[in-house]
Amino acid sequence: MQISQKAAQMPASAIRKLVPLADAAKAAGVKVYHLNVGAPDIKSPREAIDAVIEKCTTMHHLSYTNSAGFIELRRGMVEKYYKKIGIDITLDDILIDVAGSEAFAVAMQIAADRGDEIITIEPFYTNYQTFAFLNGITLKAVHSDIHDGFKVPDMSEFEKLLTPKTKAVLLSNPCNPSGKVYSKEEMLAIGEFCRKNDLFLISDEVYREFCYTDEPHFSAMNIPGCEQNVILVDSVSKRYNLCGARIGCMVSRNKEVMAAAMKFAQSRLCPPVLGQYAAIGALDTPKSYFDEVHEEYVRRRDTAVRLLNEIPGVFTPVPQGAVDTMVELPVKDAEAFARWLLTDFRYENSTVQLTPAASFYKTPGEGKNIARVAYVLEVPEIEKAMVVLAEALKVYKD
Amino acid sequence: MQISQKAAQMPASAIRKLVPLADAAKAAGVKVYHLNVGAPDIKSPREAIDAVIEKCTTMHHLSYTNSAGFIELRRGMVEKYYKKIGIDITLDDILIDVAGSEAFAVAMQIAADRGDEIITIEPFYTNYQTFAFLNGITLKAVHSDIHDGFKVPDMSEFEKLLTPKTKAVLLSNPCNPSGKVYSKEEMLAIGEFCRKNDLFLISDEVYREFCYTDEPHFSAMNIPGCEQNVILVDSVSKRYNLCGARIGCMVSRNKEVMAAAMKFAQSRLCPPVLGQYAAIGALDTPKSYFDEVHEEYVRRRDTAVRLLNEIPGVFTPVPQGAVDTMVELPVKDAEAFARWLLTDFRYENSTVQLTPAASFYKTPGEGKNIARVAYVLEVPEIEKAMVVLAEALKVYKD
Numbered sequence: 001m002q003i004s005q006k007a008a009q010m011p012a013s014a015i016r017k018l019v020p021l022a023d024a025a026k027a028a029g030v031k032v033y034h035l036n037v038g039a040p041d042i043k044s045p046r047e048a049i050d051a052v053i054e055k056c057t058t059m060h061h062l063s064y065t066n067s068a069g070f071i072e073l074r075r076g077m078v079e080k081y082y083k084k085i086g087i088d089i090t091l092d093d094i095l096i097d098v099a100g101s102e103a104f105a106v107a108m109q110i111a112a113d114r115g116d117e118i119i120t121i122e123p124f125y126t127n128y129q130t131f132a133f134l135n136g137i138t139l140k141a142v143h144s145d146i147h148d149g150f151k152v153p154d155m156s157e158f159e160k161l162l163t164p165k166t167k168a169v170l171l172s173n174p175c176n177p178s179g180k181v182y183s184k185e186e187m188l189a190i191g192e193f194c195r196k197n198d199l200f201l202i203s204d205e206v207y208r209e210f211c212y213t214d215e216p217h218f219s220a221m222n223i224p225g226c227e228q229n230v231i232l233v234d235s236v237s238k239r240y241n242l243c244g245a246r247i248g249c250m251v252s253r254n255k256e257v258m259a260a261a262m263k264f265a266q267s268r269l270c271p272p273v274l275g276q277y278a279a280i281g282a283l284d285t286p287k288s289y290f291d292e293v294h295e296e297y298v299r300r301r302d303t304a305v306r307l308l309n310e311i312p313g314v315f316t317p318v319p320q321g322a323v324d325t326m327v328e329l330p331v332k333d334a335e336a337f338a339r340w341l342l343t344d345f346r347y348e349n350s351t352v353q354l355t356p357a358a359s360f361y362k363t364p365g366e367g368k369n370i371a372r373v374a375y376v377l378e379v380p381e382i383e384k385a386m387v388v389l390a391e392a393l394k395v396y397k398d
Numbered sequence: 399m400q401i402s403q404k405a406a407q408m409p410a411s412a413i414r415k416l417v418p419l420a421d422a423a424k425a426a427g428v429k430v431y432h433l434n435v436g437a438p439d440i441k442s443p444r445e446a447i448d449a450v451i452e453k454c455t456t457m458h459h460l461s462y463t464n465s466a467g468f469i470e471l472r473r474g475m476v477e478k479y480y481k482k483i484g485i486d487i488t489l490d491d492i493l494i495d496v497a498g499s500e501a502f503a504v505a506m507q508i509a510a511d512r513g514d515e516i517i518t519i520e521p522f523y524t525n526y527q528t529f530a531f532l533n534g535i536t537l538k539a540v541h542s543d544i545h546d547g548f549k550v551p552d553m554s555e556f557e558k559l560l561t562p563k564t565k566a567v568l569l570s571n572p573c574n575p576s577g578k579v580y581s582k583e584e585m586l587a588i589g590e591f592c593r594k595n596d597l598f599l600i601s602d603e604v605y606r607e608f609c610y611t612d613e614p615h616f617s618a619m620n621i622p623g624c625e626q627n628v629i630l631v632d633s634v635s636k637r638y639n640l641c642g643a644r645i646g647c648m649v650s651r652n653k654e655v656m657a658a659a660m661k662f663a664q665s666r667l668c669p670p671v672l673g674q675y676a677a678i679g680a681l682d683t684p685k686s687y688f689d690e691v692h693e694e695y696v697r698r699r700d701t702a703v704r705l706l707n708e709i710p711g712v713f714t715p716v717p718q719g720a721v722d723t724m725v726e727l728p729v730k731d732a733e734a735f736a737r738w739l740l741t742d743f744r745y746e747n748s749t750v751q752l753t754p755a756a757s758f759y760k761t762p763g764e765g766k767n768i769a770r771v772a773y774v775l776e777v778p779e780i781e782k783a784m785v786v787l788a789e790a791l792k793v794y795k796d
Contacts, residue, residue, distance in 0.1 A: 013664035062642040244460040244671030266411035273642030274672035
């Protein structure tokens with residue numbers, strides 16, 4: 001008996017494959033600074049957790065909801081969230097998913113068949129590649145460069161990748177892993193490219209509330225003339241620090257897309273109900289919460305970026321959003337370095353865990369000397385982690 | 399822009415596609431007896447709900463768990479549940495999934511590639527067909543007949559379907575929709591067939607605690623010599639009436655299977671965390687809870703079966719397990735009848751919703767005059783629903 005080729009060849013998570021090495025280090029009593037996971041450690045809004053407690057207190061039976069999620073949650077998102085941030089949608093345009101992961105996995109399948117192609121921008125979120133692989137979709141990538149702040153390349157670079165098999169453009173904005181926030185002009189250009197070439201635009205905006213520039217976030221939902229092209233992927237995971245709720249949504253004004261999404265939704269019956277309660281509660285999160293989180297992340301980002309760039313041979317641009325930054329290292333192979341950090345290097349009995357960036361790229365060789373650093377630790381911890389990293393680079397030999 | 403062929407051709411849920419008609423009837427003030435959904439209405443164990451409240455009370459941050467789920471939940475399932483029911487597994491053999499739905503969707507993909515074949519037994523749970531379709535797997539079905547209580551056909555019927563592309567046998571035991579509980583002899587025969595032909599045996603046992611015969615449930619995990627073949631699909635949804643928690647698991651002693659399952663698990667980051675808390679709490683559910691639920695379902699089943707068989711022209715066998723029974727109706731097309739019930743028929747301003755069974759069958763024409771009845775209402779409601787159904791059949795013209 002053999003497992004399927006698909007299961008055998010499926011790539012393991014680049015982000016999580018160093019976990020056993022980190023676990024071994026920790027088991028040996030070593031302190032590991034986790035700069036590897038984009039899981040915000042900031043408290044969830046009390047409104048979200050209290051909503052769960054309140055519901056549970058009077059609950060007799062934890063039953064299914066509609067496959068599209070509680071109507072109360074969908075309506076709440078439309079009225080209390082999207083309306084407020086200037087995204088004008090109706091109840092029919094939104095469906096609750098099992099986090100952003102399900103939303104983009106389904107969106108990709110709605111846009112593209114096996115053998116079709118989706119264009120993304122490298123560096124990209126690795127699980128786009130995972131779900132492309134699982135569904136026989138070819139992911140093609142235009143290159144954005146660390147040295148010009150991951151600016152969106154000229155549309156002629158997108159045109160070069162265009163074939164009759166191209167069905168969609170997929171991007172995350174703000175971008176995980178680069179922290180790039182797409183400008184309105186960049187989004188309009190991508191929108192025009194999609195409109196002109198009859199492509200879906202799958203816009204993953206789960207980090208929307210994590211923008212550190214003065215320019216407001218410009219959602220793909222607001223590109224004029226792209227109403228039928230855009231499929232928005234969203235989530236409460238980052239916005240309200242509710243990663244464990246596993247609640248996201250797909251939003252589109254394209255009725256055919258939403259009808260198809262409903263068939264996918266029915267196949268897994270319903271989204272997690274307790275998480276939906278948390279999401280309903282989270283809709284009443286006060287503005288002060290976001291202000292505090294915003295300030296905290298700016299502090300963390302500034303600390304991480306400053307200290308990284310002070311290390312000889314290290315370069316990172318200033319990320320405009322999300323919680324990660326891409327860091328060019330004075331090493332030949334960031335993956336070998338990341339492994340060595342966990343297996344061999346100790347500074348005052350501590351080390352750091354980084355995510356090697358090669359799997360965020362399609363172009364062979366790109367990202368080889370780059371690691372992703374998630375600045376999800378408190379400032380004093382980031383400071384200590386950077387000392388450890390600096391010491392490591394002093395002694396590391398490729 | 400066109401949606402993918404896959405999304406366009408994906409079958410809509412047979413169980414849920416009548417929902418809009420039922421909603422319309424209800425909106426018009428009609429009472430609809432829901433005999434269509436296998437969603438138990440019985441209260442969840444207080445231990446499960448209280449565990450969520452307790453965790454939330456001291457929770458600051460709803461973060462990710464390991465992709466395989468909380469180790470506390472996996473260990474609890476191994477020690478407090480599987481050990482108790484005589485399934486001997488270790489912590490490495492179990493991974494928490496987003497309900498049984500994810501577990502069998504992943505198990506099918508681990509067993510079979512696009513173009514491969516999986517043998518099941520009709521009538522079968524319709525979403526097996528949905529996930530076969532989504533993954534380009536061909537589902538083939540041996541026929542089990544309503545008139546002999548859905549007895550497993552002779553293994554020669556399985557042999558007939560065997561090709562070099564056959565990779566697995568997939569079944570639910572107790573069976574949704576038929577209520578069939580596979581005897582030890584039947585399971586041993588299927589196990590031997592899988593062992594002999596190097597096939598995985600994907601055994602969906604989410605209704606394990608819903609067996610109404612004196613014979614104990616015989617799990618595929620206990621077929622001698624099939625340790626490497628068996629992939630168990632399980633869930634807390636039915637066992638503890640926690641459908642909304644969306645927590646299930648995959649269990650297998652095959653290390654290659656579990657390593658592949660972990661890659662799938664990582665691609666969706668982690669299972670719902672609040673649901674995991676409910677599942678941890680549910681492990682302390684007292685035996686008295688199961689005894690009460692058992693008694694209640696036997697009462698419901700006996701009432702439904704007796705009243706159904708009293709209606710002229712109607713036949714249903716006595717289901718041995720789960721919460722559904724297959725009902726042969728004196729109509730040519732059960733789907734047309736089910737629609738008519740919702741759109742046209744009213745008895746004392748009420749009607750019933752049934753699930754037409756054709757989509758539970760692969761053999762053309764089979765199941766056409768059969769509906770699935772879920773006996774998930776309280777006895778007095780079942781009694782009233784059967785009166786409505788009897789009155790409907792008096793006046794219905796094909």
